[in-house]
Amino acid sequence: MRSELVTTSAGNWNHRYSLFIGCTIPVRENSYEVSARAVAEALGIEILEIPSQSCCGLPFRSIDYNAWLTLAARNLAIATKSNSVPVMVLCSGCYKSLLTASKELEENPALKQNVSRRLSVEGLEANGRIRIEHIAQVLHDDYGIGNIAERVKKSLRNLKVAIHPGCHITMPSKIIGFDDPASPKKLNELVRVTGAQLIDYETKRLCCGATVVGIKEDVSKALVKRKIENITRRVDALVTFCPICHATYDIQQLDVFASERDKQIPVLHYTQLLGLAMGLPEEKLGLDLNRVDASGILAKTS
Amino acid sequence: MSEDVNQGRESRSAHSGRRNVTTSTVKRITPDQTDANFMEEVLKMPDGDKIHSCFQCGVCSGSCPILFAMDYTPRQISEMIHIGLREAVLSSATIWLCSTCYMCYERCPQGVKLTDVFNAIKNKAVDEGYPTPSVYEKMSRQILKNGFVYDVGSMNDEREALGLPEVKDVKQDMISAELKDTLIYKLLEEKEKKEASQKQ
Numbered sequence: 473m474r475s476e477l478v479t480t481s482a483g484n485w486n487h488r489y490s491l492f493i494g495c496t497i498p499v500r501e502n503s504y505e506v507s508a509r510a511v512a513e514a515l516g517i518e519i520l521e522i523p524s525q526s527c528c529g530l531p532f533r534s535i536d537y538n539a540w541l542t543l544a545a546r547n548l549a550i551a552t553k554s555n556s557v558p559v560m561v562l563c564s565g566c567y568k569s570l571l572t573a574s575k576e577l578e579e580n581p582a583l584k585q586n587v588s589r590r591l592s593v594e595g596l597e598a599n600g601r602i603r604i605e606h607i608a609q610v611l612h613d614d615y616g617i618g619n620i621a622e623r624v625k626k627s628l629r630n631l632k633v634a635i636h637p638g639c640h641i642t643m644p645s646k647i648i649g650f651d652d653p654a655s656p657k658k659l660n661e662l663v664r665v666t667g668a669q670l671i672d673y674e675t676k677r678l679c680c681g682a683t684v685v686g687i688k689e690d691v692s693k694a695l696v697k698r699k700i701e702n703i704t705r706r707v708d709a710l711v712t713f714c715p716i717c718h719a720t721y722d723i724q725q726l727d728v729f730a731s732e733r734d735k736q737i738p739v740l741h742y743t744q745l746l747g748l749a750m751g752l753p754e755e756k757l758g759l760d761l762n763r764v765d766a767s768g769i770l771a772k773t774s
Numbered sequence: 775m776s777e778d779v780n781q782g783r784e785s786r787s788a789h790s791g792r793r794n795v796t797t798s799t800v801k802r803i804t805p806d807q808t809d810a811n812f813m814e815e816v817l818k819m820p821d822g823d824k825i826h827s828c829f830q831c832g833v834c835s836g837s838c839p840i841l842f843a844m845d846y847t848p849r850q851i852s853e854m855i856h857i858g859l860r861e862a863v864l865s866s867a868t869i870w871l872c873s874t875c876y877m878c879y880e881r882c883p884q885g886v887k888l889t890d891v892f893n894a895i896k897n898k899a900v901d902e903g904y905p906t907p908s909v910y911e912k913m914s915r916q917i918l919k920n921g922f923v924y925d926v927g928s929m930n931d932e933r934e935a936l937g938l939p940e941v942k943d944v945k946q947d948m949i950s951a952e953l954k955d956t957l958i959y960k961l962l963e964e965k966e967k968k969e970a971s972q973k974q
Contacts, residue, residue, distance in 0.1 A: 495923040498933065498941060506936055524943045526921035531913040534874070534896045535906065536958040537820055543917070546952060576820075590955070594948040643876035644887070653880055679839045679875035686909035687870055691843045758936070 487614060488518040489560035489605070490551055492570070494715070495527050497562060500723075501715035503758030507743040508562055508607055510756040514747075515615060515623060520555045522547070528566040529573070538586075544573030545587045548604075549596035558603035560610050564714035567606045568640035572647055574600030606641055608713050608742065609650050612658045620665050625751035628668040630772045633745065634707045635659055635670070636699065636721065638714040639679050653677075662742060663711060666749035675702040680720040696724040704735045709769055711740050722763045738766035748773050801845050808858040816855050819898070821890030828852045828886050834878035844868040848878055848888060855891075864899040870907050901957055911965075914958050921946045 497505050512519050529543030548570060551559045561567040577584045577600035587598040605613075611620060635656070642653035651658040654677075663670050678699050681692035700721070703710065712718040722739045729735040739762065747757040748769070759766050816822040834848040835841055845867045846854065854863050863869070872892045879889040900906050913923050920927060921944035930940050953959045 493941075495926060498922075498926045498929045498938075499924040502932065502936055502938065505938055509938070521939055524945050526944055526949055527917050527923055531910070531917065531923055532958060534893055535900045535910050535914070536956055537893070537897055539914075539953050539956040539958045542952055542956065543949070546949070590952045593951045594945065639873075639875040639877070643880045644889070645880060677877070679873045679877070681839065681873050683873045684840065684843075684871055686912075687907045688843060691840060691871065694842070695839060 487516070487610070488520060488555075488557045489610060490520040490522045490555045490557055492522060492525060492528070492547065492551070492559050492561045492563075492566055494561075494563045494566040496565075496715045496719060500719045501741075503761035504562055504715045504718065504741045504743065506756070506758040506761075507741055507747050510752050511743045511747050511750065514750055514752060515611075515620070517610065517615065519560070520557060522551050522554055522559070524550055528563075528569040530565050530569040533569065540569070541573055541576060541583065542587050542590050544569050545577060545598040545600075546591055546594070546596060548574055548577075548600060548602055549591055549598060552599060552602045553596065556602075558605050558610075560605055560607055562607050562715060564606065564638050564640040565716055567604065568648065571604045574602065574604060575647060576600070606650060606713070608641065608659060608662060611746075612662055613650075617661050617665050620662075620746070624666060624749045626667075626749055626773055628666050628745075628749050628773055631668040631709070631769065632671050632707045633663060633668045633709045633711050633740070634673055634703045635663055635676070635711045635713075636680065636717055637676065638712065638717045641713050659713065663745065666745055668745065668749070671703070671707050673703050673706070675699045680717040682716045682720045685720065685724075692720065693724055693728050696721060697728050700725060700729070700735065700737055704737055707737060708772060709738045709740045709745070709766070711742055711745050713742050715741075725764055736764045738762060738764045738769055740766065740769070799843070799845060800847055800850070803846070803850055803854060803857070803859070803862075805857055805859065807861055809860040810858050812858040812860040812863070813855055815898070816891065816894060819891075819894035821887045822894045824884065824886045825852065825855055825888075825891050827884040828856070828882075829884060831883065833881050833883065834886075834888050837877040837881050839875060839877070840871050840873050843871055848872075848892075851892070851895075852886070852888065855895075863895060864902060864904045869895050869899065897957075900961070911962070914962060918950050918953065918959070918962070919946065920944070921949050 493505060525547055528547060529540040532540035577598050584598050591598055637656045637659050642648055642651050642656060645653050660670060675698055681695035685692045718739055718741055725736050744757045816825055832849045838848050841847060851863060851868055869892050874889055876889045879887050916923050926941050
């Protein structure tokens with residue numbers, strides 16, 4: 473049930489979400505937030521801020537379950553207290569973390585009580601009732617492909633793109649349930665509605681390896697190499713739905729293909745691709761912030 | 775299960791699963807120093823409850839993007855939990871190389887939530903003082919200090935220039951107070967005390 477959403481007739485939207493930005497976006501991927509806000513504004517999706525939001529807790533999950541759950545629950549509690557609207561999450565890692573935490577809290581009253589006790593110093597109470605949505609979910613499930621199609625102004629038919637779905641936007645599907653991990657249909661639809669040619673490829677499901685960058689960097693680089701070499705010269709851009717995946721491909725490619733620069737592929741946030749299709753000016757989409765030069769894409773979007 | 779059989783199965787799943795994989799880095803399981811309680815402990819942990827259902831099919835290893843860099847394969851780790859090889863599991867490189875992509879969890883025909891079992895094992899390794907990659911200590915300190923994994927507060931000038939709203943009122947002191955009774959907070963506090971006393 474999405475009782476929080478007022479959906480009247482098509483084209484007359486009253487969509488309000490509070491925005492969770494996380495750690496990676498403000499430090500390394502401003503281009504994602506800039507383009508997401510621009511697209512939301514142009515679509516008439518209202519964004520509310522979540523004051524005092526912090527890290528979603530995900531890095532703690534591997535080392536301290538309680539620290540993870542407490543920090544995730546803190547963000548859920550703050551979001552619930554500040555705006556009673558669904559939380560729109562840009563990062564797939566934060567999305568999975570907050571969504572998993574909300575389910576664990578609701579399924580385990582003892583755990584919830586324990587976390588509430590910790591949060592009480594800030595006058596907060598743990599609860600997992602607030603709706604958590606990835607921006608791809610907001611666009612596909614709430615806003616709707618048909619309504620996005622009406623806002624597409626520019627033809628991207630000369631642009632060939634591949635998607636990197638990423639892991640946490642669909643898995644584990646028992647918890648996430650947004651799209652099919654084996655073959656993400658909704659993500660494909662979101663790309664097709666922009667008019668761009670969607671190219672399928674063998675290593676589509678391969679993880680970006682971001683979590684091992686800080687542990688064994690050459691492992692992550694090997695994964696980046698395998699994915700990019702699979703699509704190089706076949707596409708004009710790789711499209712991501714997660715700032716961490718984006719940073720991994722956009723940064724690691726510079727190093728992995730330092731002496732083979734012709735193999736490098738521009739990496740676009742989905743919101744940059746959609747913004748281009750909607751005819752938004754490039755400066756509103758942060759394309760100049762991408763590390764692998766994405767300016768060549770503009771020539772193909774006329 | 776003899777070691778040879780064990781080794782043969784792993785090679786097959788690795789070669790049919792993906793390119794560029796060699797099993798040369800994979801260690802053999804040496805069943806000494808078994809701890810009969812280990813499996814029970816894992817079963818009691820969050821998401822450890824299904825580990826006993828593992829029937830060693832190897833879908834986890836065949837699905838793992840990091841297999842080529844691991845010392846034990848995910849299937850072996852599961853087997854080692856069953857045997858009770860506490861020391862080898864908690865000190866394996868594999869648990870820290872897991873990229874948490876959840877592909878093994880997603881595909882497991884027996885419903886074993888192996889990614890989260892790995893999380894549980896890592897929690898246990900930290901709790902029992904096994905070596906932990908330094909990146910986790912660094913990230914944890916940052917979160918307690920800044921509320922974020924990075925110093926997000928210092929990015930506000932850049933945010934303003936891009937027309938993004940200021941990140942404010944993060945309340946780091948509240949975050950520290952809320953996490954005070956957690957394992958990681960206590961471990962970092964102990965370490966700081968130790969470092970301070972060594973300096974004196």
